[in-house]
Amino acid sequence: MSAAIVTRELGKRYRSRWALRDCDLELPAGAVIALVGPNGAGKTTLLQLLVGLQQPSAGSVSLFGRPEPGGSAQALAQVGYVAQDHPIYRRFRVSELLHLGRSLNPGWDQDLAERRIEELGIPLRQRTGRLSGGQQAQVALALALAKRPKLLILDEPVASLDPLARREFLQVLMATVVDEGLTVLLSSHNVAELERVCDHLVVVADGRVQLAGDVEALLGEHRVLTGPSGGLPDGPGMIHVDRADRHAHIVARIGDAEPMPGWAARPIGLEELVLAYLRQARDPRPVPSELELSK
């Protein structure tokens, strides 16, 4: 599969603080990619670097094989971007927003935009400030899609939506993925919100990529091990340890390998997996010993 997004040693520094550094990603075209991490982890910085709203302090970005999106209007014409909280002009009518979109974007599809708005039951004459949060999100999505992008980037698209509006938003988004074969990158601080829709995952914490890959492959490579807490094993595959008095749970990257004798392995869920990497990033463990994780 060809790559939609490639970053090499990408970094962004604000004064002395690195908001993002050493970011190497290769994200496949056609995937629905969840970018997950706590608030302040560097998610928005990464998204803004991808769409050229910020210039990198280090490294490079390329979209669909074209380098430097910020410098290339052609690359940016293929990208739809919706910033956090769906910023749209609140005093504009929906029809005026569409007019604005048509004037600013060469590949604008007015029919598509109007049809989408109509299907949602939103009156074109309505001022956007009077729409519900869910409707505003849908209008912002319709505007981004009317550009006919190959890549759609959404920053926290569902965080502010109630459960029903969230579901409706993701329904429209997934149907569009089927119709257009679009690549979608969407961020959230809550992976559970995106679990059903994503097939690719990027976990960011503390300005660094902690984990990236195909969801199914990642779930296949990790196990939760349970065993006695004395003589805890250690090694490069150990991601996070939860220790009780007599037993411990370990999230480990051991694939199908048999766990150590006396330890039981079970499959891991997506939320558990993300949490393990976020905790590892927050409390880095001391240098691993040579003890082996699997026998």
Place this chain on the structure above:
Amino acid sequence: MFVFQLDSTSGVPPYLQLVHQVRQAITVGYLREGDRLPLIREAVEQLAINPNTVSKAYRQLEHEGLVDPRPGVGTFVARAPDVTVSPAQYAKLRRGLERWLREAEAAGLDDHAIGALLAIVRRDVAEEGAA
């Protein structure tokens, strides 16, 4: 049209939940030979899930011989199983099995022991039937 549901708390992977629902619907006659399953786009829109999840479920069902994909048209139920049971009977069998499984677990049997016991009893019952 057939309608899927997903239980995000069950721990069962979504694609497998779809497979189970089709299998069960065929067993109880909610889906019959020649019925069309939802198009991938329809299922995706019903559930707000990734399209690959639906394609994967349909591939598995095809592999099991339960459905036939007809390119450009849709995916159709291939054949009714030899024996179907009524939904009420199915629910009753299911409840009985759940009761039995809870008893077995309470007695300390693990998955392997339960599987082994089931295999032994099935063989014995088959032999009785043949005798």
